[in-house]
Amino acid sequence: MQIREIIRVLENIAPPVYQENYDNSGLLTGNADWECTGVLCTLDTLEATVKEAKEKNCNLIVSHHPIIFSGIKKLNGKNYVERTVIDAIKNDIAIYAIHTNLDNVHLGVNKKIADKLGLINQQILSPKNNLLSKLITYVPSANAEAVRLSLFNAGAGHIGNYAECSFSSEGKGTFKPEENTNPFIGEQGKRAIVDEEKIEVIFPNYLQPVLVDALKKSHPYEEPAFDIISLNNVYENIGSGIIGELADEETEEDFLKKIKATFGTPSIRHTQLLNKKVKRVAVCGGAGSFLIKNAIGTKADFYITSDVKYHEFFDADNHLIIADIGHWESEQFTIELLFDILVAKFPTFAVLKSALCTNPVKYFS
Template sequence: MTKVKDISDFLESFAPLRLQESYDNAGLILGDKNAEIKKGLITLDVTEDVVDEAIQKKCGLIVAHHPIVFSGLKKITGKNYVERTLLKAIKNDIAIYAAHTNLDSVTGGVNGKICEKLGLENCRILQPAEGMLKKLVTFIPVDQAEQVRNAVFSAGAGNIGNYDSCSFNAHGQGTFRGDETTNPYVGEKGEQHYENEIRFETIFPSYLQRKVISVLENAHPYEEVAYDIYPLDNNFNQVGMGMIGTLPKEINEKTFLKKLKDTFKTDVVRHTALLNKKVKTVAVCGGAGSFLLNHAKAAGADIFVSGDFKYHQFFDAENKIVIADIGHFESEQFTKELFYELLTKNFPKFAVQLSEVNTNPVFYF
């Protein structure tokens, strides 16, 4: 039987909670993590209608992109839709889980799905995360070096771009002397010992530090494991906001806008003045992405696809790029499809259903 914890642990291995923005509230919003569930319902937003659908379909878990709770709740009395939704879910033993800005931040997340839908190639993060990488340096007896390296790599260290198991190794000599309370792996207690060692260096994202060090200490043969951790200023190119890629073949601007309308099933695309140029390089950001406009311009994008641009922000295009605002909901609608693919692939015996409720609160006349 699948537990709520099984689903949440998997989703957090794909999109770690430490990647969420400070204002966010991703993770298990409501429910017992050890509760056993047979079915899950996938939605973009959690509303009363979505909970009703979960009740009707006998789903014990709702997986959403947007958290139903953003700020703290002091009372749950049913005075607004958030409180009514939570009360209904509680009464019917339905857990609620959300993966939001953490899912936006990973390469294969929300923005990766948008790139896929638009047929973009050579995709990369538009604004890579800063200050998130660290370097591990440790010293290993020569004969155990491969064993320790592989253990550290298995914990998620050593990934650079499309390469894994990345490290630097140098030979040297280590010295140590244990007192009478020690039980040294090599050498004798109370005697100075010289050991041929490998200086092993690799990098890892900071949110994996506890796991990496735990695995290192378990795999290393020494009683006391010597290691150093250094913060790095390098960009973490596998994590960040927005993405940018290229079309297989350049097309004119109106053709691209038509493609947007067809792909994202919208009759309205708000955009800045067309520049009478071909579109080849496309930047994207699901949801509200105006904060990335300058990054899109600096990266040489011909057009920036996102949502929630305000009136005055359209002026910031300055005839250097076309802004295409397709709407918040419209830009993120395929997140449901992303959840479905992840869960059905990794939990083939767990019943996953897409919500049929249209939770878009914006209508066009």
């Protein structure tokens, strides 16, 4: 199996187009055409990770955090980033990073955190907009279902948890085939009037080339008419963080104990307790202080994240409790997430979880 086949599965779950503009997800070293000997899933790629991959005969590392994040101007081995990249290249090990695009999809990092906490009724905390378009086309009634099915198979028609969503209306289409045409219906030089269906489907913007290709291949006309309209709708499946609910209310102290046990963190930095029951919980793996206002706006009782600065704790303002559990602690289950995605698709292939703890933060007690 080629490395590109594994990448294709990952990018079907978390398309690279959904990474933030500051990010550097994708294939960082190696070649997608290489035959894959095994996959090592990790949170961070370090020198020790490359050594582990080599020892376990894995020539592909799938990492959440990109080892190459900002620009590299030299490869002299003077820091851990350069040494890691050099080791990977020397040993023909490919590194693929799947970072904020995996954060931003509803089946990604934050859902894994929410699932670990047992949250129900999960929704994206801060969904993004301007990611959707609508395709409208006109098809002879007898061919409408075939075209509609082709568009669905190409990825159109998803709204929330519903698939194969479309709208159709009937009407009359007219056209006159001119010279050098081979019309499916009608004759050259004569205007045809045809019973047609107008089909409308919504799709993610990045799928436009795929959808247009599917339309042209399935449509009976030589030159099918279609419109593509950009939408400002919020895309509920793409965005930052997750908001959900506990099945049963808990005290603040009991919930803090649950967080501590679930994430194995030796300490939790948090704002003052409010002496209220905990029901609604927002989460964001990694540095999530930018979502504090969103968590407040959705009436969350708790917001679990990491890398919160001193002054940002004041933003809780007695509306909710902010719990900073540590960056590594919040995202550690991403390894399990990546493993589960790949094993589900390649059950007999060598997919392994890294045994290393890459957390650079230590606690003294």
